[in-house]
Structures are given as structure tokens and as C-alpha cells.
Amino acid sequence: MNALHRTWEKLISQTLTEAEQMPKRWRPGFHIAPPVGWLNDPNGLCQYKGVYHAFYQYSPFEEKGGLKFWAHCTSTDLLHWKLENIPLSPDQPYDCHGVYSGSAVIEDDHMYLYYTGNVKELGDYDYINQGRQANTVRAVSLDGIHFDRKELLLTNADYPMDLTCHVRDPKVWKKNGHWYMVQGARTKEDQGVVLLFTSGDGVKWFCTHRLKSPKPFGFMWECPDLYEVDGHTVLSISPQGVEADGLKYNNVYQSVTTFLDGDFRTTSVSGEFRELDGGFDFYAPQTFETEDGRRIEIGWMGMADVDAFYTNRTVEDGWQHVLTLPRELSVKDGVLCQSPIRELDAYWTAEQSFENDFAGMMGKAFEIELSDGNKLEENVKITLAEYLWLTWNSKEQIFRMEFKDKLLGSGRTMRGRKMTRLTDMRVIVDASCVEVFLNGGKDVFSTRFYPDGEAIEVTVSAPGAKGRLRM
Ligand code: FRU
16 A cells, blocks of 8 residues: 555545535435445445445545545445445556446455556547556455555557557456456447457456447447356447437437357357336446356446436535446346346335325335236326326337426436336335336336435326335
């Protein structure tokens, strides 16, 4: 640990202490949120000696984003999170303008974190083709809390020549004794691609393959992930520069997945991409495998560069953004599904059943479930705090997440998806976080919202349906 790191620690500790006085409106109970400042991508997700670890991109001093550190949280149930420390700070020549996103690998009782060391050289550069260093760095820990040793593994000179300086977000994993790493990249022809690197020891890496789509799909692919679920190989990317197409791709940036055919070491993208989340606030998801074999995904419930369209009122309280609820991944009917982690069932302490409809005041955290087997084929409408409407009807066959008042939605208006059937629905509310899981998790919509007061007015109209409220 060098003097710069110690100075960062001191400044951060003062900032955290001062932040204790800030108002706590809209702070979620079971979503990861920064104590103060700005959060973005989930990083380094893993389970180490039984404990879950989640890191995130963190700007402690600026709620609208700035210099990036890694913050570190732990949990034993994926719902109650404890902020441990800010273990990675920009304190080296190769990461001085940001400890950017990356991942964790557990090996021989060590926790290895891989990340991008971002450096913007001084000069008149465009920072796309020149002036930016994207260094691949590894930090090692013997206890999962302290990271004393950083090693610079790759620099721009190690990446293929036809790429811009935008290469980042290493996702590393081990399979059958081999080390693999994917990184997102932008070519000089402005096409997003994923680079595959291989290694025998996790230190010396070689770029051996590249995954790309037959036609360009955005100019940059950020935060790639590659994993297996139910016998399918999934490629997950967060592309930038994809144009809106009807109800699809309406956000500034997207997060999509596709199934890969054949061996990921030699194949390329041939199938369609599908948006992971149809709501307003979802980006840069990452996954990890739990010790009991589940593939869990966590995303950033937010996005960069949206301020011209919508905002988050927590900025008034000195902080911004949360991570999504962890989601269990599975494949059903050839579709990648995301379901709330099963641990959530034990979080609720009371429940109430209803039929057809419900109207009442709820506290800050609750779940509305219209379960499988119910008759949802006609007309479903759920309202939260009067102005956030979740609707579907059999005539139109479009699910809508709609803020009836743009101002109350802090600029958010409507997102929708064509859906020929609606079989079941789970709406999870945690203060300012709303996540809606439809059709067994085939369709998911996430948004932030900022109701005033301690209670949230809820109405449900679902003729013929049986429902359950949990709180
Ligand atoms: C995605 C991203 C990553 C980068 C990080 C920086 O949101 O732009 O590509 O590593 O955020 O905070």
C-alpha cells in the first residue's frame, strides 16, 4: 500500500463520516447502494469461503460520477450487504485515471481481481484512437478483504492492432485447468467486438480469438461476460451505439445476450441478440457461479449519459444509483430467464392473498405476485404511487412500464415490449427500486422511482387472477 492509497483512504473515510448526516429518503433495504457518491457497474462478483462478495465502480466524492475506485460489500444471503472497504484506488501510474471494471477468480484460496487501469494521457487527443491507456491489471488477496499487490499484465501494445484504445472490462474464469478472459473492444472501424484471451497461469495472456456479429451491432461492446446456463453458452455484452428499433433499444445504451453455437474458443456470434431488461435502468450486468451451482447475475440499475432524458432524485441526498437484485439465470423454452434469487422468499415476514384486485397502502418494501396458472389473459393493471403504471392486455399484447407523469418519473416516460402472453408477474419494490419479472423471468423491466413519503399507494386490477402481497 503506497502513500497515495493511504491518502485516498483517509479522504474517503472523512467523506463517509460526513455522509452519515445526509437524508435517507429512497435508500433501499436489500439492494446494494453507495453510502455517498456515485455507483456504477458491479465488479468482481464471487463467493469466497462461503461468503458472497460484490464490488462496484465507485466515485466516493461525486454523486454525478468522477474518478473510479472499487467499493467492496459482503453478504451471506445476497440481500443484507455490509460495506467492507474501498480496496482498489487509482494509486499507480497504470490506473491513475480510474480503476475500471473487472471480475474475480478464486484459485488456491486466493482472490484475484482483474480490472482495467484507465489512463488518459495529457495532450490534444480524441481518447478513442489516441491518448488512452487500457491496462489489464490484477490484484491479489489472501483473505478476500485486503488487496496489497497489484500486477500490470497487459498494455495497449498487447491488443490487436486494428483496435482503438477502447479495450476494457476483463471477465476472467477457469475451466478444465485453462484460464480464459474476455474483454470488450471498439475497432478502428467502429465495430463492437469481444476479445478472447487464454492463459496457463492467469498472468501471461494471449489474445487467441475474437467474437463479433456478422453485421456491426454498435460501435463498442462494454462489460462482456461468457458463461454456461442449462447447457447453453451465453455471450452477454453491453453495446453502445445501437439505434432504437420500435420498442427495442430505447435506452441510451443496451445490455443484451445471445446463445453461442459451438466452442466459444473458435465460434462467433450467429444468433439474435435479446435485451436482458426492457426497463429504464439496467446496464453492465455481470454473473458468477455460487458454490451451490447457481448462475447469478447482478446489473447496474442505472446507466451513463442519460441526464438529458431522466435523472435520479437521490442526487439531492448526495448519492446516486444502485445494483439490481441478484437474479438467478436459467434457460426455458430456448429463452434466457432471470428470476429473483430464492433467498428473497425468506426476506418477507408477512403476506396477504387477494383475488381479482387489491387497493391499499404499502410500506417501502414489498412484492406483488400474480402467480403462474392464474388467468392473466385478459387485462392486467398495477399502479404504484398512482403514477407508475404496469399494464398488459390481450388485445394489444404489449407490456408497458409507464410513468403517467413525466415529472414524477424524473423524466422517465414509457418502455414496452411485445408479449403475446402474460402468464405470471412479480413486482418487487424496495424504496426507489422497482423490478418486474414476467413470464417466469423471460421478460424483466427495471426502473428507479421516487415516491414521496413513507408509504406507497398500490392498486392491482387483474380480473380472474389470484394474487399475493408479501412485505
Ligand atoms: C460501463 C463502463 C465500463 C468501464 C466503467 C468505468 O458502465 O463504461 O466499460 O470499465 O464503466 O466506470
